Amino acid sequence: MGLEMTGMELKAEILLPGHAVAGVCLALTAPISFWGGVDPASGAIIDARHPERGRNVAGRILALPGTIGSSSASAVLLELVHAGRAPTALLMDAPDAILLLGLVVAREMGWSTPPAFRLPAADQKALADRRVAISAQGVISVE
């Protein structure tokens, strides 16, 4: 649930609220572990076995078809926010509480925090490399 097709628009469930955002979507094609998979200083994908290795999550609408749980994933995401290298928004097939905790803590620190939404992996594919806008209510439109 959490999604309905409305013409060129998708409606995603809000996991962590935020301002309206826009940007190019980086839709990963495989699950990723933030710990060991994303460089906390630059946002580059560094997992040698990941298909999107070498691309950068900073400033992108990052669509995650899955996450590989590591208890330090939240620390990597908090470090990305602090370094100004976080994604503009997160779209997650399933909410990963440990990863999202990095954003919860960033918000508590008073740092500008990207919103997070739930969007099924099948719907993420259509957004790959497109410029998309997401309203504060979770309405996703492709520009």
Next chain:
Amino acid sequence: MLELTSDERAVADGGAGHGAAMAMRIVAEAARLMGAPRLIPIASAHIDGALYHGDSGTLFAENLVAGGARVGVRASLNVGSLAPAGCAAIRLAAHERDMARRMMRAYEAMGCEPSWTCAPYQAGHRPAQGSDVAWGESNAVAFCNSVLGARTNRYGDFLDIACAISARAPDYGLHRPENRVATLLIDVGSLSRALRSSDVFYPVLGTILGRRAGSDVAVLEGLQGCTTEDRLKALGAAAASAGGVGLFHVAGVTPEAPDVATALGGAAPRETSVLTPNDIAAALAQLSTAGATGRVDAVAIGSPHLSLAEIEALDTLMAGRKLKVPLYANTGRHVVGPLEAQGRRTALEAAGVVFVVDTCVVVTPILPELENAVLMTNSGKFAHYAPGNTGYAVTYGSLAECVESAVAGRLVREPWAWK
């Protein structure tokens, strides 16, 4: 839907100070994201969040301290990035060293115990069976759930300290009895008793357990009379690094498994595996990455941190001989304290043992930077993490093989039947 009590809401709204409010809101947000209906009181915490990954973690801890936060339950600390009580040199740059030191001080300032060990359960922190706790560090979580029978999920950075301050945890996962029932059965009874009663078997078995169970709960059958606490420690550590294992049962050994049927909750297992010598050989081969080489540049033991009994075994095997390559003995203050009191630390160091205390060789840069270097270890967890974190290839072997190799300065194997 998450419901907080009026007391919890009052704390989250700032009634107990800014730091306590932050902690309660973080626990509540985690509970909401996990789908937990309520928070539950906890008896203790083990904090993995004081390991430096970047400046933001230090700033978070200092923000809690500035907000007057104090832990509300007993909270031990896992390893840090520095070794105030150890002798090994740590190659961290000045900024990182400073931020890591500030982070460690902040956690101590909140009232956490300066235990600095990944084996808190051998440093006097043993929660009662059936009690709810919030522990971090995957091997400590596995031991706490499986061997002690206390109840914890795998608490990671930030949530561990937030739970310790608020004395609450989200009610979900392994806190709930219905999620502690085994669904997988792994039978090792057809392997030889000699193998099942050897230390070197347990990290290999743990690797298989981690791969087969993932984050599901398994019960192991066929280990009655074969285990020691240090073997269960090695089993859990390997299982938690090869998979997401937070809880396992050993029939006739661990507290929630008087027998297989009880561990399975009276139901049939979803899957049964009977391990053969071929399974063991395959897992054993995966633990080494160095290939067919006799080279050994260093030996590392103690992941999880060595117990006093494991140091005794090392001392006996060394038998007064000098080592040609350094042997890094990773342990905690709870072990080096008694060793120093007995005057034994100096003798071991003179023979070539390097004590790594409060930290370990895979979480902070200690091993010298060498080309094509090989690390020998008897730890499944070191075997798993050393290649990625240190750049050393790994050769896995028994403690006796580790010691003989360190004495000889090259790989020495014992004749050994893995059946």
